[in-house]
Structure formats: C-alpha cells, structure tokens
Amino acid sequence: MKDRTIQLFNRFIWSDYPLTLGELSEDFQLSNRTIRNEIKEINIFLNERKLPEIKTIRNRGMLLKLEQKERKLLEGYLDEKDEFDYLNREERIFDLILAFSLSEQPVFLYQKESEYQISKSTMDEDMRRVRTILLEYGLEVLSIPKQGIILKGSERTIRTMIYDVINQTIDSLRFLEGNEVGLSTSEKYLFRYIPKHILKKIDQVYHQTISAREDLYRNQLVMFTAIWLSRYLRQELIMNSSWEEVEPAQNKLQTFINQLCRILAVRPPSSEINYIIFMLETFNTGSxxxxxxxxxxxxxxxxxxxxxxxxxxxxxxxxxxxxxxxxxxxxxxxxxxxxxxxxxxxxxxxxxxxxxxxxxxxxxxxxxxxxxxxxxxxxxxxxxxxxxxxxxxxxxxxQELTYTYKAVVICNHGTATGRLLAEHLKELFNIDVLAVLSTGEMELIKKLDVDLIFSTLSLTYPEKPILVVDPIIKVESRKNIQEFLERNKQFKRLINNANDSTELFYTVLDLIKESGGMISSNIYQQLENTFDKNHLKINKRELQPMLKDVLKKSDILLLEKCPDWESAIQRVALPLLSENCIKESYVEAMIASVKEFGPYIVMGKHLALAHARPEDGVNRLGISVATLAEPVVFGNEENDPVKIIFCLAAVDSFSHLNIMKSLIELINDETKIERLASCNNVTDFEAILYEEALKETK
Incomplete structure (x- = not known):
C-alpha cells in the first residue's frame, strides 16, 4: 500500500462524517478517478481482514464505520507503514521553498516528484506557483546541472523571504514545546531543515544572555537567528554589505551572538556578525x-x-x-x-x-x-x-471611575472560575469584589463590608440583594447586571483617590504661577520634598518640565551664520556645552549619526532636532535653539532647507516628553516657524514660541 493510500485511509478511519470525492480530490490534488482506485485498494485490504468496507451514502459521500477496537487495530498497522505524510499543494510549496533555500544537499525536481508521489504535470504546477511567490521578493529559481535547484537574488532578501514564508505558513511558532503531538505537517517539515534541537539551543542562549521573560518577540528572534545560522553554514554569505564597516555596540545582542557561536563552534566573518546583530536589533524592545x-x-x-x-x-x-x-x-x-x-x-x-x-x-x-x-x-x-x-x-x-460597588461572589465551580467572574465584574462595571466564596462559606458575608452578592447558582440571602449570573459574562448578561446595579444604586460608593496626589501637586504649581511666582527647578524639588514628608504619593514621571521651564534666554541664538549643517549642529550645541548640560562627545555623536544615517533629524518643514543617545554624553536635561540667517540644506528633500534647529539633551525616557509635545505643535505650524525664523530679538522669539501656552494660562 502506497504512502498516499495510507494517508487517504487515515482520513476515513478518523472521520465521523461522510467524505465527498470533491473534497478528497481537492485535499490530495488527485482526480476523482484516482481517488476511486485508491478506495478500491483500501476496501480490498479491509475485506481480506474481514473488517467493514468504505460505503457510499446516497447524496452525502463515503463513510467507514468502525468500532473503537477496529480503529486501534488499523492504526497500529498503518503506523508501521506510514513513513511520511502525503502533502497537499500548499505543504509541498512550503517544503520546496525550504528545500531550495535551507537543504544541505542538492535538490533535484525528479527526486521531489518521487518523494511526493505526484505526476510531472502536478510538479510543474507546483513550481509555477513557487516561482510566482519568489518573484514577489525579486528572486528567481534556476536549475543547474549537478547542482540542482538554486535561488538567484540578494542573500539578504533570501533570508528575509525564508523568515516571511515560515511566518505566513505556520500560524504560531511552537518549536520550543517539547511535545510533538498536534504539530502540523508544515511544522514537522520545518524541523527537517532547521532541527528542533538547534532552535532550543538558540533559545537557551537567549534565556541566558538577553531575557528569561516570555514574550511575543522571543520566538521570532530565535527563528530569525536559526535562519541566519542555516544560511551561513551553507556558506551562503552576505558579501561587501553595508554592515561590514559597522562596529556594533557592546550589548546583550552581541553577547547573545558571541556565546551562540562559541557553543556551536562556528566563526562567522565580521560582516555576518554585524548583519545579524543589526537585524535582531529590530526585534529588540528592551532599550x-x-x-x-x-x-x-x-x-x-x-x-x-x-x-x-x-x-x-x-x-x-x-x-x-x-x-x-x-x-x-x-x-x-x-x-x-x-x-x-x-x-x-x-x-x-x-x-x-x-x-x-x-x-x-x-x-x-x-x-x-x-x-x-x-x-x-x-x-x-x-x-x-x-x-x-x-x-x-x-x-x-x-477601572478609574468615580464610584464603585462593594460585592462578594458566590461560586461552587472552583476558585479560578470565581476569580474570573470577579475580574470581569471589576473591569466591566467597576465592582469591587472583596471575596470569592462557596455556599459553605456564606456566613462570612456578615463579616465583610459588602452590599451586593453575585452568584453562579440559585440561592437566597434575605439580608442583601443578589443576582445569579454565568461565570463568564456574555453580552446578553451585561444588560441584566446593569439593571441590577441601577435598582441598587443607593449602594454606590465614591472611590477615595487620596493615594495619588499628582493632580494636587500640579494644582499647587498652578497656584504659584497664577500668583506671579516663577517655577524653578528648586521650587519643584522643595515641593516634592514637602509632599514626601506628608506621605502624599506623586507620580514623579508625570512631573515633567515644560519647554519654557527649560529653554532659557541664554539658550536662544538668533540669525546665526552657518555655512553647512555640521556647523549648525556645533553652533546650536554651544549653550548646552557652556552650561555643562552635555559633553563634547555628545556634539561629535550628533554629527556622526547624521553622517551615518542621513538627515533623519530634520523632523518637519524647515525644522531640525539635533540629538544623540543619552549615554553619548548628557549630564542633565537641556534644550537650545538657533535660527539661521541663511537656511541650510541637510539633505532632506521634503523638508529642506532648515531655518530653525533645536538641540535636545535627554537624560532618560520620560523627563522631556512635555518638551517633545511642544515641538510636535511647532512642527505642525509652518506659519509659526516662519515667524520665529525672522525674529531678531529673544523677547519676540519667546512671545511667539509660547503664545499658545500664554493664552491657556490667562
């Protein structure tokens, strides 16, 4: 019995409903006539063993009715014969693409035709579809005598294509699970080209060097690393790439790659190391x-x-x-x-x-x-x-509404089910569930400060209003709960928000401003200390200075003469250097970044924001600005020439966010930029820059 016949046989053994010729023909990519011949062979086999045959049910299809013991008997026999899965067209295309790009041995179409047990015409159609798919990536399929099938195109593109095809074919990458049961045919074939033990080894090194935390990116990063490794081991290398001269920073990703190479005893060239670190950086959300x-x-x-x-x-x-x-x-x-x-x-x-x-x-x-x-x-x-x-x-x-209900949940389906109901009540209706109890613990209700009862089973409790609900709140149940709360709205309680005094902090600052006072960094610090001493909790990440709190008159340079973009960056950075906000290395880093990555600092029409990374030499938060007597070209076709350039020195990820919001407003106001660019005194510049903020305070 052929492997294809065994696969068809298995479909009938485990199907509890009739199968039609049409669906079988589509699944197995065979003609109706071939399917009938296969079924005939299966019935001969069943008849020889005095087992029920596949019968035709009028207007419904074909069905094989078996007892459980008969199924087990057949399963044991077929397990011995079933050496490989018979693939449908999509699975064959997936296998062909992986074979052409990842197989260690030459791949010849006549061998694949025999392996799949398909006709030459079917293989020709498969290859037509493979070529169509690869053409979308700008890749060609060539057949070379004695070398078999090879891919022609950029090596970087080939690697991206492999990664993309795997993601599109396999819904969820479960390669780190130990259990093989439940794996799809495509997943099983993936492991022929990228062995599971290699994937697990990469994941172990990831765990040791980058993070022990599970997240949606981890499997993706591991898979891309495995593709890179497989292509390198085939000696399919990226030559003369833009990564060859990049010197990657000492970080977790570099440690990850270095340790992986040591464990697997491989020594890729520097161009390959730089390439994979750059690519993996795109998955990195850590910093x-x-x-x-x-x-x-x-x-x-x-x-x-x-x-x-x-x-x-x-x-x-x-x-x-x-x-x-x-x-x-x-x-x-x-x-x-x-x-x-x-x-x-x-x-x-x-x-x-x-x-x-x-x-x-x-x-x-x-x-x-x-x-x-x-x-x-x-x-x-x-x-x-x-x-x-x-x-x-x-x-x-x-969950931050101004009121809540105090309640208890009664559930005999288990603690987990009760807690699920409690979480749904809290999220959907802002109900504070103090306890999840069973019917045997209802005496405890008297000791709890609750007003309402939600129960998953019918019961009575005269002392308090009660509503019977399903453990999982469905759409139709929400109306009943809402009506129940409305009937008992006298039990609604105000939430005490005294735990967070951030808004109070801002209110005090506003009062100081309204009375004509100046909000200096010293005032901020003294007020923070006062709140701390009085045990008033504030979210210090929200206490961010505004642009006008940081940008001093001495930080504003007007109508500067700069012959090029490099000198513009150097000039706008001078106030921050003199105030020791930044080091000289920060200026060098800003210029180096533009040389390496292009004019990405040109954020809007005629406006640039010079910056580098905080670790490149920032001592404290600061910002400066310079208008240019003659606009300077940075190389950004859409937004050149630059008339105003800011220099931002950020120390962390949040303290400058209010400054960024002000810059966004400025980017979107081209008229304001023109007015600022033509200013010839600092007082007028400040009045125009802060005019919206001044209106809000009046």
Missing part, C-alpha cells in the same frame, strides 16, 4: 536608547496617542505616561523592522481586531504618518501590536 530613531519613535508615539484619543474618544491621556513608556519602546523596533521589510508575526491579530476594533481602525488611519518615516507599508500584524499597548490602558482607564 530605546540603542536605536538612532528613538526621537522619531517618541514623536510618533505622542502623535499616535493624541490621534487615537481624538478618534475613539477614549481618554488615553489619563494613562499617557505608562502608555507612552511601552509604546515608544515598541515604536523604535517597529520603525527599524518596517524599514528593513522584516515581517513579524502577531498570533493575537484577529483577536485584537475583533475585541478592540475601534482602536485598531484608528491606528490604521494613522498608519500613513508612520509610513512617511518607514517608507514601507505597515502590516496588519504591526498595527495589532500597537493596538495591544492601547488595549492594556483601556482596562486601567475603565
């Missing part, structure tokens, strides 16, 4: 400061939060600090990935779109703004990752 695009990421994050809030009417500004922290770290990796055309799989994409569709579609509308920076289209997977950051804040915002 934004490692990315040259960190300021772009921050600007985009602020703009995105503002846009999504305006579009969805959800007050994300309430959670802006915590949201921004995670969002901008993700944004830097996103920019780098999309620029490099690296697709990262998001297994939660469909779930995110279904449950947070309003946020997802708002992000989709904002996507063109990000694509201006990336020069490539943003994928649905990337938009879903951004949505996840916002959805986390939604739950937190929903």
């Amino acid at each position: 934004i400061s490692n990315s040259v695009e960190w300021v772009q990421a921050q600007l985009l994050s602020i703009q995105l939060i503002q846009f999504v809030e305006q579009t969805t009417k959800i007050p994300f500004s309430k959670k802006e600090e915590s949201l921004h922290e995670g969002l901008y770290r993700h944004m830097a990796g996103l920019i780098s990935r999309v620029k490099s055309e690296i697709h990262i799989l998001n297994p939660l994409k469909e779930t995110v779109k279904r449950y947070y569709g309003n946020i997802y579609f708002a992000i989709e509308k904002f996507a063109p703004t990000i694509e201006v920076i990336t020069k490539n289209e943003l994928s649905e997977d990337e938009m879903a990752f951004l949505t996840i950051h916002f959805s986390t804040s939604v739950s937190a915002i929903n």
